[in-house]
Amino acid sequence: MKSIATTMILTGGVLLVLGLLMFFAARLPFPFGRLPGDIHVHGRNTTFHFPVVTCIVVSVVLTLILNLLMRIVNR
Structure with a gap:
């Protein structure tokens, strides 16, 4: 427990x-979440937003930060 x-x-x-x-x-x-390359689709009654480029940027930044932290910890 x-x-x-x-x-x-x-x-x-x-x-x-x-x-x-x-x-x-x-x-x-x-404009975090509104970068060029993010997909915005506006319909009559619906809106679809998929932040493709924002996800890639966040992924790269987190990868760099975690790699730096792991190098510091493993020394």
Whole structure:
């Protein structure tokens, strides 16, 4: 039971951090989520938004950060 509780607490902490990052990302001066290459489809009653380029940028940045952290930790 203790491992389940620890997992739930860690998951909640990660979700909290992600939520705060998303909250403050809206206030950044660059158009995060509205980059050229992101797909926007507007219909009569529907709107579809798929941030392709934003996902790629986030993936590259997170990969670089995690690689740097792993190199620092493994020294």
